[in-house]
Each structure stands twice: as structure tokens, then as C-alpha cells.
Amino acid sequence: MSFSHKILDWYSAHKRKLPWRETRDPYKIWLSEIILQQTRVAQGMPYYHRFLEAFPTVHELAHASEENVLKLWQGLGYYSRARNLHATAQIVVEQFKGEFPTTYEGLKFLKGVGDYTASAIASFCFDVPEPVVDGNVYRVLARYFGVDIPINSPAGIKYFKELAKEVMDTENIRDYNQGIMEFGAIQCAPKKPNCLLCPLNDGCVALKDNKVDSLPVKTNKTKVRIRHFNYLVYLDERNQTIMEKRKGKDIWQNLYQFPLLESEKEIQAEAFQQHFKSEMVLEPFESYYLFNTEPIVHKLSHQHLHTKFWILKTFHNLENGTPWDVVTKFPVPVLIADFIRTLKI
DNA sequence: AAGGCGGGGTT
DNA sequence: AACCCAGCCTT
Numbered sequence: 001m002s003f004s005h006k007i008l009d010w011y012s013a014h015k016r017k018l019p020w021r022e023t024r025d026p027y028k029i030w031l032s033e034i035i036l037q038q039t040r041v042a043q044g045m046p047y048y049h050r051f052l053e054a055f056p057t058v059h060e061l062a063h064a065s066e067e068n069v070l071k072l073w074q075g076l077g078y079y080s081r082a083r084n085l086h087a088t089a090q091i092v093v094e095q096f097k098g099e100f101p102t103t104y105e106g107l108k109f110l111k112g113v114g115d116y117t118a119s120a121i122a123s124f125c126f127d128v129p130e131p132v133v134d135g136n137v138y139r140v141l142a143r144y145f146g147v148d149i150p151i152n153s154p155a156g157i158k159y160f161k162e163l164a165k166e167v168m169d170t171e172n173i174r175d176y177n178q179g180i181m182e183f184g185a186i187q188c189a190p191k192k193p194n195c196l197l198c199p200l201n202d203g204c205v206a207l208k209d210n211k212v213d214s215l216p217v218k219t220n221k222t223k224v225r226i227r228h229f230n231y232l233v234y235l236d237e238r239n240q241t242i243m244e245k246r247k248g249k250d251i252w253q254n255l256y257q258f259p260l261l262e263s264e265k266e267i268q269a270e271a272f273q274q275h276f277k278s279e280m281v282l283e284p285f286e287s288y289y290l291f292n293t294e295p296i297v298h299k300l301s302h303q304h305l306h307t308k309f310w311i312l313k314t315f316h317n318l319e320n321g322t323p324w325d326v327v328t329k330f331p332v333p334v335l336i337a338d339f340i341r342t343l344k345i
Numbered sequence: 346a347a348g349g350c351g352g353g354g355t356t
Numbered sequence: 357a358a359c360c361c362a363g364c365c366t367t
Binding site: 043220 | 353
Binding site: 032033034035036037038039040041043044078080081084111112113114115116117120132134135136137177178181182184185190191218221249 | 358359360361362363364365366
């Protein structure tokens, strides 16, 4: 039996029942694929349901504000996905009369839709014979065919896409594509796959050569940058605070936070006032205290944010202040959301 | 060709 | 602590 038929057989016997497998609606498939980029099924699932409830069709999503879309996306990470999701919904509604493109090339044109996602939507919705190559597929192909070209090198990306094209089942592309990803996620797992009971173990090069643990090959170790964040949490006598929208090319673009002072090193409580009070450009304050003596270390993929929250009490009423009850309405990073949840005022 | 971009689960 | 997750975009 061929590689693709073994995948199809395994899939029919082991596939999970997932909501986006019950439909061919391009809107729902597109939504699920954007949510699932670099995201586990279990983590994305509640977001998928919440988005469909808030935005049943692409029209509701297009007419929402970016702030509301980001708020619903809060906690999922990689927030450019949410911004692109919103922008693409508006393109589809305004330029394509609410209809998604039906070809790989047409889909690839959409913001936030790359090679994988275009292939996924085209094959799942329209049976276009285009192979998907995600992290699961890289692993399955690298092991079964014994390929040690780095999967994140341009040569590797090209090689695996062509290999995937050669071994796909063009007649059952929808099930085949979902099947090979599911196979990678459950059977050919990254750590300790159960090769003894694998339906592809007889032809697997990695298993034969004892290379299961060393394939696939991936280069470029990410190194972590350490940053020191000092958040200024103003509170006036009416329990109003100040929140700002993050701008620029840094992390968390368009999300909200308290006024931020970033420093080269950790700032101690004794030094805080003399270091910063003179250059307070926002508002004067009468007293302050440090919310957390030990910095909270918020870990991103390539940054560790050592964070201190400074509570600044002020007697005069803040201009354009935000009532504390309202701060939960803004889209904020998890670091800020956790703090808001913890602070008792 | 390389780096930036989140948050969470698993080992 | 390291690795990975239904990747994409910019430089």
C-alpha cells in the first residue's frame, strides 16, 4: 500500500472530531486556520467558538472595530494574526462581495495567508490538489524519507514542498492533508513516538537508521533578550488610571498597557523616585508603592520581560483618566491582564 | 537568509 | 530550560 493510502487509512481510524472538519465554509476554515497558526488545537478551540459566536459571518467581522477583534483575541498571542484577520475580512467584504477566493493564488494574496494556509483553505474547501506543509508534515516526511535538510532553510522549505507534492493523494486531498497533519500530531509525535505500533514503520528510514530522535533538523536557535519593564499604574481619588495604546514595531502592537518606562537594569524602590520623578512627563504623584518586590518575569519566545508595577497615588483628578472598572474592556497582553486581575483597589 | 512575533503545554 | 505548536511577515 502506498504512503498516502496508509495515511488515509490511519486517519479514518484515528481522526478527532473537530468543529472545522464538519464544514466547507471558507470563512470558518479560514478563521480556524489563522487561529491554529503556531497554536495547539486545545488552546485555539475556545477562541474559535467565541469568534463564530461574536462574528457568525465575514460581514460581522469586517464591521467590527479592530479593538474588539483584538479583545476577543486576547491571550492567544501573535497579535498580527488578529490585525490581519480583521483587515482581510474587510477586503473580502468590500472587494470580493463577501466571497473568499477559491484558488491557491487568490487565497495567498490575502494578508496573513501564507503558503500553508492558502493550501489548507484551497484543499479543505475546494478540493484543490495542493499539499499542506506545516510542522507536523515536516516531521512525518523528514522521518519517513530520512531527509536531514534543515526544515527552516530556504532549500528545506522548497525540498519538502516538492516532496509533499509527490506523495500526496490528489483524489482525496482534503482527507489526505488533514490526515498527514493528524498523523504527525498524534502518531508521529515530536517526542517518543510509538514506532512499534506505527502503520508506516516498515518503510520509515529514520526508524531503520535510528534517527527518529534527530529528525527533523532545525537550525537557528532563538536567543532570548532580557528587558526591564516598569509600569506606572496611576490611581487618583476617583479610582481612575491611565492606559495607553502601544505603537511602533515592538511587541503587542495596538494593545493597551499602563505608561511604561523601560530601563537597562532593574530599578530598586529606593532609586525609583530620584531616577524618574524629575522626568515624569505624564502626571505628578503624591505617594507610591511597589506592587511586586521581585520582578515578574513574563516569558515570550525570544524575550524575557522583568516587570515591576509601580502604583502611583495622586490627589488631583487625572485628565482623560480611565475608570478602573473599565480597564478590563481594553485588549491587553496577558502580563497586564494578570496584573489587573491581581490588584485589589 | 535571518530575525521578529505570544502564550502555553510537554518533556 | 528546551522544544514545539494546523506560520507569516519584514528586512
